[in-house]
Amino acid sequence: xxxxxxxxxxxxxxxxxxxxxxxxxxxxxxxxxxxxxxxxxxxxxxxxxxxxxxxxxxxxxxxxxxxxxxxxxxxxxxxxxxxxxxxxxxxxxxxxxxxxxxxxxxxxxxxxxxxxxxxxxxxxxxxxxxxxxxxxxxxxxxxxxxxxxxxxxxxxxxxxxxxxxxxxxxxxxx
Amino acid sequence: xxxxxxxxxxxxxxxxxxxxxxxxxxxxxxxxxxxxxxxxxxxxxxxxxxxxxxxxxxxxxxxxxxxxxxxxxxxxxxxxxxxxxxxxxxxxxxxxxxxxxxxxxxxxxxxxxxxxxxxxxxxxxxxxxxxxxxxxxxxxxxxxxxxxxxxxxxxxxxxxxxxxxxxxxxxxxx
DNA sequence: TATTGTTATACTCTATAACTATA
DNA sequence: TATAGTTATAGAGTATAACAATA
Numbered sequence: 233x234x235x236x237x238x239x240x241x242x243x244x245x246x247x248x249x250x251x252x253x254x255x256x257x258x259x260x261x262x263x264x265x266x267x268x269x270x271x272x273x274x275x276x277x278x279x280x281x282x283x284x285x286x287x288x289x290x291x292x293x294x295x296x297x298x299x300x301x302x303x304x305x306x307x308x309x310x311x312x313x314x315x316x317x318x319x320x321x322x323x324x325x326x327x328x329x330x331x332x333x334x335x336x337x338x339x340x341x342x343x344x345x346x347x348x349x350x351x352x353x354x355x356x357x358x359x360x361x362x363x364x365x366x367x368x369x370x371x372x373x374x375x376x377x378x379x380x381x382x383x384x385x386x387x388x389x390x391x392x393x394x395x396x397x398x399x400x401x402x403x404x405x406x
Numbered sequence: 407x408x409x410x411x412x413x414x415x416x417x418x419x420x421x422x423x424x425x426x427x428x429x430x431x432x433x434x435x436x437x438x439x440x441x442x443x444x445x446x447x448x449x450x451x452x453x454x455x456x457x458x459x460x461x462x463x464x465x466x467x468x469x470x471x472x473x474x475x476x477x478x479x480x481x482x483x484x485x486x487x488x489x490x491x492x493x494x495x496x497x498x499x500x501x502x503x504x505x506x507x508x509x510x511x512x513x514x515x516x517x518x519x520x521x522x523x524x525x526x527x528x529x530x531x532x533x534x535x536x537x538x539x540x541x542x543x544x545x546x547x548x549x550x551x552x553x554x555x556x557x558x559x560x561x562x563x564x565x566x567x568x569x570x571x572x573x574x575x576x577x578x579x580x
Numbered sequence: 581t582a583t584t585g586t587t588a589t590a591c592t593c594t595a596t597a598a599c600t601a602t603a
Numbered sequence: 604t605a606t607a608g609t610t611a612t613a614g615a616g617t618a619t620a621a622c623a624a625t626a
Binding site for chain 2: 260263264265266267268270271272273274275276277278279280281282283284285286287298302305306308309310311312313317318320321323370373376377379380381382383384388389391392393394395396397398399400401402403404
């Protein structure tokens with residue numbers, strides 16, 4: 233919430249908190265976001281930002297980012313996947329996937345196997361090290377997700393997931 | 407949905423659609439995202455990406471981006487706002503806000519007024535042109551939002567907004 | 581001709597350290 | 604000394620055009 237970011241509302245009982253405000257007669261002491269608050273997209277951006285930040289922190293010990301993590305999981309779960317399929321599945325452009333795959337290959341978490349029947353393509357496969365790192369990372373992300381949802385009931389969670397999928401469907405045809 | 411991105415599932419009746427699949431015996435014809443699908447964050451990222459893209463397209467005619475739009479709306483709604491308050495409200499770092507304000511000022515949509523009682527600070531105010539552009543942009547974003555929510559009932563919408571706020575609260579203290 | 585992977589490139593968003601001028 | 608705004612910089616995500624090898 234925007235309003236909560238203001239010092240006098242940020243934590244504890246506001247009535248008990250005495251904080252110098254920057255000349256309330258001069259500027260604004262309370263930032264109104266009335267217009268923006270009406271939009272779901274606004275709340276999605278703010279929520280996604282904190283999720284992104286927390287996930288990055290979660291994956292840091294494994295030297296993974298959201299994108300390298302997602303790619304690794306999908307390759308582990310789909311041995312033989314091709315780069316174009318992976319790019320499609322991840323909703324990233326083919327050129328942007330190349331550096332992600334480069335990094336995973338350099339760290340020997342996956343291999344690029346040539347496809348004999350189509351020498352243009354690569355079949356992506358996780359190595360043992362890749363599968364092991366993936367397993368640990370998934371466990372960490374599961375813990376991150378539990379933090380994320382600690383005060384949310386299962387019904388709400390399912391509603392949110394369904395809503396996110398609906399939004400994707402509504403806009404991807406526009 | 408990931409699965410929907412595969413050609414044989416992408417549109418229409420799958421049974422009626424005959425499409426060449428890339429050697430189903432060799433690679434994978436259906437990308438399974440079982441592991442990732444379990445995470446709310448995964449769905450949020452995908453949904454937010456399409457929202458972001460559609461919003462960018464929506465704001466393009468006004469030469470605004472999500473951040474310049476948000477800043478403009480907040481300044482219009484909070485005349486006299488200072489940059490540090492705005493940065494706080496927008497959840498962006500102070501240095502990153504500078505270029506946003508620079509751009510809005512260069513386009514004469516806002517002005518930086520010196521605060522007489524604190525010569526370090528600026529009071530941000532929208533110009534007439536700024537307020538007029540803002541009004542049009544808000545209308546366009548409202549239409550974008552309606553596209554976003556065209557198949558979502560109001561209850562679900564409210565649930566999603568509450569959930570986004572809850573997620574922010576859960577993680578921002580970590 | 582079309583597709584797979586690639587290179588190069590550009591724009592945006594995010595994050596940090598360090599500076600200046602005020603307080 | 605602390606704060607408001609600034610500069611510089613770096614990392615990451617996203618998007619497009621154009622190329623070589625192959626189909």
